[in-house]
Amino acid sequence: MFGLDAFHLARIQFAFTVSFHIIFPAITIGLASFLAVLEGMWLKTRNETYRDLYHFWSKAFAVNFGMGVVSGLVMAYQFGTNWSGFSQFAGSITGPLLTYEVLTAFFLEAGFLGVMLFGWNRVGPGLHFFATCMVALGTIFSTFWILASNSWMHTPQGYIIQNGIVVPEDWLKIIFNPSFPYRLFHMSVGAFLASAFFVGASGAWHLLRGNDNPAIRKMFSMALWMALIVAPIQAMIGDAHGLNTLEHQPAKIAAIEGHWENKPGEATPLILFGVPDMEQERTKYALEIPYLGSLILTHSLEKQIPALKSFPKEDRPNSTIIFWSFRVMVALGLLMITLGVVSLWLRFKGRLYHSRPFLWFTLLMGPSGLIAILAGWFTTEIGRQPWVVYGVQRTIDAVSAHGDMHMSISLLAFILVYSSVFGVGYLYMMRLIKEGPVTGEGKEVDHGGPGQHHTPARPLSAAKTHSEKSGEH
Incomplete structure (x- = not known):
């Protein structure tokens, strides 16, 4: 494909998928904290403007969160399919760090996300605010572990090499490697x-x-x-x-x-x-x-x-x-x-x-x-x-033994699927944002309770259809 070999196609494929993926976590991290601030301000002041904004941005957050999870799973698989040399060499370090991310961040987010999105009229205000804060905290935990793993690849320490494989010796040094604090704050x-x-x-x-x-x-x-x-x-x-x-x-x-x-x-x-x-x-x-x-x-x-x-x-x-x-x-x-x-x-x-x-x-x-x-x-x-691990393993030694044709086909498939699936997601999120927050004195705001008119049971039902808009006039 374009005269490139499997090695360079694998690099392009990972760059393409990570470029698509990183947009979603970036918005998720910021919106989760923004939602926590909005709900906190509403609880403190009882100003309905903060509540209206919370319900408006929670819809965009839900769509963005879903696309981030899906696109992130694909990246994880690529470590085994396209970069088996890296996984075999450094998997004893990157594997546990990514596992910690799942055990802390993903479980925390998944455990409280339902309460956050659909529990406004089903749990008390304090518990709902706690759920929103836990989701926001989960996004920070996720950033912590992902950046710890990636930063170790830039400034590796706390390990030894035995039989051509990295063996962890000091997990504190591995996690808090020299570039980690700077990269964590810079990304957050x-x-x-x-x-x-x-x-x-x-x-x-x-x-x-x-x-x-x-x-x-x-x-x-x-x-x-x-x-x-x-x-x-x-x-x-x-x-x-x-x-x-x-x-x-x-x-x-x-x-x-x-x-x-x-x-x-x-x-x-x-x-x-x-x-x-x-x-x-x-x-x-x-x-x-x-x-x-x-x-x-x-x-x-x-x-x-x-x-x-x-x-x-x-x-x-x-x-x-x-x-x-x-x-x-x-x-x-x-x-x-x-x-x-x-x-x-x-x-x-x-x-x-x-x-x-x-x-x-x-x-x-x-x-x-x-x-x-x-x-x-x-x-x-x-x-x-x-x-790929700075000064320790070269990228050419980390790639899997795939043929040029296989990598070309998989790259084209990724481009087509990502552009269509996540492209639709982008458009839908823009459609949500164009509607704007529902405001107005005396106007009822739907929060997901049973039997409420036009209340979405799913985030992708949140934007009104053309027929619904036409019926308003």
Whole structure:
């Protein structure tokens, strides 16, 4: 397929499935905590706006949660089908970590999800709020274990190798490996930001269409407060993560910077734009800012960062890809910070809900958090190459012995099935969001009780059909 061998097709297949999958957990993590905050605020204030928003976003959460579970199962199977060399070599570590994720996160979520979605009129308010918090906590646990496993692949420790197989020696060192805290916070905060911009874009869309009510304003305002506070925090976490990566994966940093060689006695410049050429070992059309690379990465105007030419060719990540994926992530982060600052200025001016240019800006920034997460994952995973376990096992040694034809057919099947099944899921979720929260004094809100009109027994029954909409007029 396209002249690629089974090894590269397996990598593309995993990249495709993980790119589809990661969007769902990111939104799930953020929306679960958002729902917990909404219900907590409703219990504290008894302001019906918070309750209306809870029921509105719980529908989108349910659809998103279901798609995340299904897409995640496929990824787990690929460890055995396409990466049996990795499973045999490091399964004694990654297997238990993924098992802990199921035993803690998945069971916690599954145990309380039904109460959260369908128990509003069936259990007391305190118990229902507890169920919502447990689901939110489950998403954090899931992030914890998945990032522990993935981070160990980047900065492995706490193991020995016996008979060509990894044997765990110290589980605390394995779990709390050097890159884990940075990656955990970076991903978690990224998920909160992605959800905030998702919610904010929904509010902007309704305001642009003239659907201005207290619930729309409240979710729009909450999303922008989140952007204002959390986006700068994410930038600081990213800086700390970069310093950690420089210490443990210097080749990745050199590839991200498109930095090929150091000149004696000169600080490292920052290359804003350019085209890294892996064959010619240089970055073409480089636009540089002197000293800034050293200042950002070493917090010094004198120290140099490692250059790509200081590493053997076979150990260099593909700078052409991660040079740009990193810059996409950073550019979107700067736009997020800008949007948060502008929102604060408009809030004080009393124009937050009326400035159409700003509403369009917020709407267009809706997918920015998800795109930034994808760009960040491309950067960190491609930057780990050519290692699947950094410095321990090469990716070429981890792949299963499949033929080119088998991998081509399975990749095409994944593309067709994922695009159709999850594409429908995306469209349905957008349809839910376009309806907006049900509000209005004296208007009955359906919460899933038996016999209630148009009450969904399933999340995929939540959006009204065309005939139902027509009957309202």
